[in-house]
Amino acid sequence: MKIRIKNIEFKNPVFTASGTFGYGDELKDILPLEKLGAIVTKGISLKERKGNPPPRLAETPCGLLNSIGLENIGIERFVKEKLPSLKNIGTEIIVNVFGEKIEEYVEISKILEKEGIRCIELNLSCPNVEKGGMEFGRDEKIVRKIVEKVRENFNGVIFVKLSPNFVDILKISKSAEKGGADALTLINTIIGTSIDVENLCFKLKRGFGGLSGPAIRPIALYIVYRVYQEVDIPIAGVGGISDAKSAIEFLLAGATCIQIGTQNFIDPWISFKIIDGIKEFLKRKNMKLEEIIGYLNKK
Amino acid sequence: MFVEEKAEIINIIDLDKDYYEIILSSPQISKLAKPGQFVNIKIQEGDFPLLRRPFSIWSAKENYIELLIKEIGIGTKILRKEKKGKISVIGPLGKPFPSPQKDDIIVLLGGGTGIVPLCFYAEKIENKKIFFIGFKHSPNPYILKRIEEISDKIFISTEDGSFGFKGILSELFKEEIEDIDSEKTKYFLCGPYEMLKTFEKILPIDRTFVSLEGIMGCGFEICMGCAVKKRDEDRYIRVCKEGPLFLLKDVEI
Numbered sequence: 001m002k003i004r005i006k007n008i009e010f011k012n013p014v015f016t017a018s019g020t021f022g023y024g025d026e027l028k029d030i031l032p033l034e035k036l037g038a039i040v041t042k043g044i045s046l047k048e049r050k051g052n053p054p055p056r057l058a059e060t061p062c063g064l065l066n067s068i069g070l071e072n073i074g075i076e077r078f079v080k081e082k083l084p085s086l087k088n089i090g091t092e093i094i095v096n097v098f099g100e101k102i103e104e105y106v107e108i109s110k111i112l113e114k115e116g117i118r119c120i121e122l123n124l125s126c127p128n129v130e131k132g133g134m135e136f137g138r139d140e141k142i143v144r145k146i147v148e149k150v151r152e153n154f155n156g157v158i159f160v161k162l163s164p165n166f167v168d169i170l171k172i173s174k175s176a177e178k179g180g181a182d183a184l185t186l187i188n189t190i191i192g193t194s195i196d197v198e199n200l201c202f203k204l205k206r207g208f209g210g211l212s213g214p215a216i217r218p219i220a221l222y223i224v225y226r227v228y229q230e231v232d233i234p235i236a237g238v239g240g241i242s243d244a245k246s247a248i249e250f251l252l253a254g255a256t257c258i259q260i261g262t263q264n265f266i267d268p269w270i271s272f273k274i275i276d277g278i279k280e281f282l283k284r285k286n287m288k289l290e291e292i293i294g295y296l297n298k299k
Numbered sequence: 300m301f302v303e304e305k306a307e308i309i310n311i312i313d314l315d316k317d318y319y320e321i322i323l324s325s326p327q328i329s330k331l332a333k334p335g336q337f338v339n340i341k342i343q344e345g346d347f348p349l350l351r352r353p354f355s356i357w358s359a360k361e362n363y364i365e366l367l368i369k370e371i372g373i374g375t376k377i378l379r380k381e382k383k384g385k386i387s388v389i390g391p392l393g394k395p396f397p398s399p400q401k402d403d404i405i406v407l408l409g410g411g412t413g414i415v416p417l418c419f420y421a422e423k424i425e426n427k428k429i430f431f432i433g434f435k436h437s438p439n440p441y442i443l444k445r446i447e448e449i450s451d452k453i454f455i456s457t458e459d460g461s462f463g464f465k466g467i468l469s470e471l472f473k474e475e476i477e478d479i480d481s482e483k484t485k486y487f488l489c490g491p492y493e494m495l496k497t498f499e500k501i502l503p504i505d506r507t508f509v510s511l512e513g514i515m516g517c518g519f520e521i522c523m524g525c526a527v528k529k530r531d532e533d534r535y536i537r538v539c540k541e542g543p544l545f546l547l548k549d550v551e552i
Contacts, residue, residue, distance in 0.1 A: 022521035029300065042523070050534045057514045057524040062346040064516065068523045071535065214346040242346060265517035266341065266351055267387075269303065 001279060001289055003037070003256055005234050006157045006182045008118055010092055010257065012037040013289065014247065014275045017238050017261035018096035018121060018161070019043060019068065020212075023078070025085045027268055034090030036271055037257060041078075041086070043098040043123050046108055048074035052128060058194045058203035063215030063240075064262050065194055067128045067206040070098055075108050079115055087116075094119040094159060100132040102146050109154040118156040122146065124176075125163030125188035127210045134188075137163045140175035147179025159236060161185035164223055173227045185236040185259065186227055187220045213262040214240040221253050228254025228297050242270070244277020251278075254294040301392055301519060302327050305385040309363065311378075314439040317369050318412075319379050320357070325364045328390045332359040334420035335510060335544050338366070338390030339518040340378070348374045351389065353515050355416040355489075355543075364388075367442070369412045392518045393543045396420045396487070396508070403485050407431065407450075408498060410468055410490025414446065416510050416543075417487055421449040429479060430454070433468030433494065437461040469497040476501070488547070495552045504548040511545060511552065513538030527551070 001012040015038040016024075024039040033039065051071025058065040073081065078095075086093045095112050097120050099105040105122060112120055124143055126133030136142045147160055160176040162169060164187045173184055189210025194203040202208070220239020228235055237255030241247050242263045250258045263270045282289060306325040313319050328338060339351040352374040358365040370376055396416070399405055405426045407417040410433040421428045430450035432438070435458045446453055455463030456471040464471040468490075486502050488495060489510040498507075513525025518539045526535035527542065528551040536542070536550070 019523075020521065022523075026520045051523065051526060053528070054524075054526045054535070055514050056526055057516055057522070059348065059350050062349055064349060066516070066522075066524065071523050071526070213349050262349070262516075265522050266349065267303075268389075268517070268519065268521070 001275070003289065005256065008092065008157050010037040011035070012275050013251065013257035014271050014278070015040055015094070015236065015257055015259045016264060016271060017259035018123065020261040020264045023082045023086070024093060025082065025089060028085070028089065031268060032272065035275065036091050038092040038094050038119065039086070039089065040094040040121055040259060041096050042072055043070045043096045043126065044072050044075055044078050044108060045070060045098045045100070046075055046104040048072065048077065053205045055203060055205050058209070060192070060194050060211065061215060063211050063213040065192055065204060065209040065211050066189070067204045067209035069128045069206070070126060075111055079111065083115055092119055093117060094121050096121045096123050096161070098123040098126060098133060100129070102142070102149060105146050106149045106153055109150045113154050113156065119159065120154060120156065121159040121161050121185055122150060123161050125161050127163065127165060127189060127191045127208075128206070134163045134165055137172065138167050140171050143172055144175040144179040147176050147181050151180035157182045159183045159185045161188055163188045164219065165191045169223055170227060170230050173231050177231045177233050181233060183234045183236055183256070184227065184231065185238060186223050187216075187239050190216050190219065212240065214242050214246075216240045217246060221249055224250055224255050225253040225297055228294055241274070244274045244281065247274045247278060248281055248292065251292050252294075252296045254297045256293055300331065301390055302331070303387060303389050304328050306364070306388040307385050308381055308383050311381065314441060318439060318442070319368055319370070321366045321368060321378070323364050323366070323386070323388060324362055325388055326362040328388060329359040329362055329364045332356050332364060332391040333395035334423050335396035335416050336391035336393050337518070337543065338364065338388050339392060339515070341387040342374045342377050343381070348377070350516060351518065352378070353392070353518055355412070355510075356391065356419055357415045358419055358422060367412060367415050389518065393539055394541070396544050399424055399426050399485060401426070402483055404429065404479070404481065404483050406479060406484055406486045408468065408472065408486060408488045408490070409433070410494040411435070413490030413494070413510070414442070417489055418446060418449060420487065427451050431468055431472055433457070433471070433490070435459065467497065468494060469501060472498070473501065492552070499547060499552060502547065505546065507547040508544050509547050509550070509552065510543050511538050511550070512543070515539055
């Protein structure tokens with residue numbers, strides 16, 4: 001079940017998705033976190049961010065809208081308060097990096113490199129902030145520039161997480177690859193809204209947010225399938241995976257690894273069930289993991 | 300520390316148009332549960348409704364937990380019609396209510412389902428307990444009996460005047476506050492937003508605890524959804540982690 005991306009070997013292809021598993025160590029007394037392929041932390045910015053006012057969540061049919069707004073304690077406190085515990089978990093930690101300015105991505109990456117972090121995920125796709133995030137991810141030149149600048153300063157594995165909102169995701173994916181990304185994370189949430197008719201207002205205080213959950217799975221799956229044909233770097237597939245079967249869908253479409261997002265909220269044990277489920281599937285089909293990755297896809 | 304348990308539905312009792320009680324056989328959670336905590340229930344298997352639904356624990360004893368639920372949306376509607384069988388419950392979640400000082404007088408102020416965590420608390424503490432409850436219309440006698448059993452004194456208001464004081468709970472409370480309030484009086488408040496706002500103006504915020512609701516993704520610290528603003532500070536804390544009970548002087552409602 002091992003996978004390799006660049007020079008890093010992951011125990012298995014099942015990761016937790018950024019923003020859906022806290023800083024990563026909250027559930028360490030309850031879950032065998034060392035069994036995960038990797039943990040992707042919530043988005044970390046240079047300065048502390050308080051996030052958006054509540055309500056920050058609204059449930060939709062088979063989906064969840066969120067406008068958390070990247071609430072986080074900032075890189076300095078993250079390094080001091082969270083990293084020591086995360087480093088002891090016994091699996092790979094991928095720090096999700098967010099910036100309002102290009103330089104912020106670079107600065108955070110430098111700090112993480114110094115702290116011995118081997119993998120980062122550049123968040124160029126969050127729809128819930130005024131500056132940065134999705135705004136950068138819409139522009140192929142900026143995407144390339146950010147990845148290049150971070151690449152100059154970070155030797156480990158760089159995942160670039162992209163948004164399907166208002167963009168040609170194929171072009172943006174290629175830009176990230178040209179900039180030096182080692183892998184792509186596809187996809188971030190899809191922008192959406194929901195309205196409280198009785199009270200004549202939006203359900204989210206901010207008005208709109210990012211949709212996740214099984215509702216977006218077919219869209220995410222198709223994007224993984226399509227982008228796989230266009231790039232030569234691995235893809236982390238994410239979007240509405242809720243069981244081993246849906247995880248395997250992403251592998252067959254071309255994902256080298258998958259990330260579990262919203263389903264963590266419903267079942268925090270889900271990643272371990274999915275690891276077992278993929279193992280069982282491979283055994284039953286008498287196939288190896290590398291055989292099913294991209295099985296339904298031709299370059 | 301929380302667990303997931305496949306709890307057996309022992310009974311679902313219709314109390315009136317809005318309210319029902321559900322009794323679950325949940326040996327692990329019932330042993331761990333403390334007053335003020337909640338459980339998060341997967342209404343049915345599959346992707347709809349997607350999220351679990353959080354419910355305050357009404358009572359927990361022996362191997363059972365009891366929940367008093369108001370039908371307010373699709374989740375609580377489906378749950379009400381659930382057949383007997385097993386249901387996934389995660390809990391207990393949130394911080395328990397604090398243990399009172401021996402001579403504290405505990406005043407519990409509950410509106411609608413806001414009475415639920417207060418009842419569990421009242422059941423477990425030995426102090427003098429005065430219960431103020433407010434409903435839109437006359438509550439089911441079963442609910443009343445339950446509260447009578449666990450309180451030393453009980454005051455009731457209904458908005459339509461069908462039982463007790465006619466009007467909102469804060470109006471009834473204002474008539475009694477002089478006789479009740481002392482430095483030893485601690486208030487525990489839980490109910491709809493408008494009620495909390497009204498009581499915020501009346502109660503001493505450094506002796507009042509408020510149990511809050513929040514729209515929750517998980518209930519166990521990882522989604523950052525159930526944010527509540529710290530009073531006088533420019534930051535948010537979480538209903539599921541730092542709460543659901545807060546000292547009123549610490550949060551903005």
